[in-house]
Amino acid sequence: MKQGILIINAGSSSIKFALFPHTHPLAREAAVCGQIDGIGTAEIRLQAKNHAGDSVADHTLTGAHASHTEAFAELLRWFTASQAEWTIVGVGHRIVHGGDRYSRPVRLDEAALEQLTRYIPLAPLHQPHNVAGVRAIQSLLPEVPQVACFDTAFHRSQPEIAQLFGLPRSISAEGIKRYGFHGLSYEYIARTLATHSSRAEGRVVVAHLGNGASMAALVGRKSVATTLGFSTIDGLVMGTRVGTLDPGVVLHLMETKGLGVKEMTQMLYKDSGLLGVSGISQDMRTLLASDKPEAQQAVDLFCYRIVRELGSLAAAAGGIDALVFTGGIGEHAAEVRRRVCLHCAWMGIYLNPEANARHDLRISAHNSSVDVLVIPTNEEWMIAYHAQTLLGL
Ligand SMILES: Nc1ncnc2c1ncn2[C@@H]1O[C@H](COP(=O)(O)OP(=O)(O)O)[C@@H](O)[C@H]1O
Numbered sequence: 561m562k563q564g565i566l567i568i569n570a571g572s573s574s575i576k577f578a579l580f581p582h583t584h585p586l587a588r589e590a591a592v593c594g595q596i597d598g599i600g601t602a603e604i605r606l607q608a609k610n611h612a613g614d615s616v617a618d619h620t621l622t623g624a625h626a627s628h629t630e631a632f633a634e635l636l637r638w639f640t641a642s643q644a645e646w647t648i649v650g651v652g653h654r655i656v657h658g659g660d661r662y663s664r665p666v667r668l669d670e671a672a673l674e675q676l677t678r679y680i681p682l683a684p685l686h687q688p689h690n691v692a693g694v695r696a697i698q699s700l701l702p703e704v705p706q707v708a709c710f711d712t713a714f715h716r717s718q719p720e721i722a723q724l725f726g727l728p729r730s731i732s733a734e735g736i737k738r739y740g741f742h743g744l745s746y747e748y749i750a751r752t753l754a755t756h757s758s759r760a761e762g763r764v765v766v767a768h769l770g771n772g773a774s775m776a777a778l779v780g781r782k783s784v785a786t787t788l789g790f791s792t793i794d795g796l797v798m799g800t801r802v803g804t805l806d807p808g809v810v811l812h813l814m815e816t817k818g819l820g821v822k823e824m825t826q827m828l829y830k831d832s833g834l835l836g837v838s839g840i841s842q843d844m845r846t847l848l849a850s851d852k853p854e855a856q857q858a859v860d861l862f863c864y865r866i867v868r869e870l871g872s873l874a875a876a877a878g879g880i881d882a883l884v885f886t887g888g889i890g891e892h893a894a895e896v897r898r899r900v901c902l903h904c905a906w907m908g909i910y911l912n913p914e915a916n917a918r919h920d921l922r923i924s925a926h927n928s929s930v931d932v933l934v935i936p937t938n939e940e941w942m943i944a945y946h947a948q949t950l951l952g953l
């Protein structure tokens with residue numbers, strides 16, 4: 561039997577998974593990876609591919625609205641039947657919120673799980689599903705040790721001032737502060753950057769542009785500032801999340817429209833962002849392909865907010881030596897990178913248009929004083945690495 565480490569990244573409507581062979585050193589590529597999506601709808605779809613990128617599963621299950629637990633059960637049923645040569649020796653989870661308590665990965669026990677359950681209101685789109693993922697594995701594979709890797713942990717290196725809101729001290733003391741997210745992605749980029757750029761130890765801004773999107777400033781490969789804050793709605797405009805918003809707007813809407821917490825949560829997390837502004841889609845591919853002015857305005861706002869935050873993060877880092885694009889949009893949308901960099905010439909950022917169109921690793925022009933790079937992120941590998949290390953596998 562081959563031994564493997566299973567990685568779970570449970571989102572609101574999908575569960576991404578990857579299986580890494582338990583080898584030393586850990587291979588960069590998973591032996592199998594894929595996702596189940598459509599959770600909560602009448603049709604869930606399981607897709608998986610092997611390390612060569614060939615499809616090894618693509619089937620849909622129709623019927624009752626499947627829950628996360630049912631989706632996990634389906635995933636493990638498929639896994640046990642089709643990947644019989646593997647024994648799972650450890651499971652690593654991406655957990656979005658580790659609060660004030662967790663600044664590094666932790667082996668999961670009942671006490672830790674209860675603590676993570678308490679953080680559910682802090683990340684309602686992610687944390688309930690993260691916790692449900694751990695519970696599902698616990699009941700299906702009770703003997704297998706599980707590790708939690710936190711999106712917030714990498715940002716705990718930030719200076720206190722970068723984490724502080726201008727709120728009364730007593731409120732800040734309750735843990736109401738800027739946590740930051742996408743830490744596993746930033747940690748992966750920080751680890752791999754040195755192989756691609758001599759500027760890795762310098763002042764680096766990383767733009768993680770996916771359905772959830774954020775940016776972080778790194779100095780000496782440590783996070784010093786980031787755009788996501790207390791919750792996963794701050795900073796950039798995202799797929800369905802609003803990004804930075806004057807809190808006065810929230811007060812005004814609650815007051816004048818009588819909206820409650822539930823309605824505001826729905827609006828700020830699910831009905832805003834690219835979807836809300838365009839009225840068409842949350843998917844960047846759809847918006848880039850559309851000639852509707854609302855779609856173009858949504859893309860323009862997305863890019864404008866990146867440019868604004870880039871200036872702010874460069875200020876926090878004391879300058880900028882390298883800019884890294886990653887995440888689904890950062891890695892694949894040359895047009896978004898083009899629109900962003902066009903407005904950053906004042907910082908010495910110049911693109912090589914051909915390299916950008918080819919999605920080359922280095923897309924900056926020779927005269928650019930800032931290295932501009934496209935680096936595919938690999939949060940799953942980062943989790944597998946932590947799980948292997950922590951479990952002493
Ligand atoms: N070829 C592409 N061109 C433009 N956008 C793309 C492309 N491929 C993926 N995307 C965008 O990437 C986003 C999803 O990114 P991803 O990092 O997978 O998200 P998440 O992990 O947050 O669910 C979607 O908005 C999608 O439209």
Ligand SMILES: CC(=O)OP(=O)(O)O
Pocket residue numbers: 571656711741742770771772773792
């Ligand atoms: C924290 C966050 O926004 O995560 P995701 O990009 O997976 O939605």
Ligand SMILES: [Mg+2]
Pocket residue numbers: 770771772
């Ligand atoms: Mg993601």
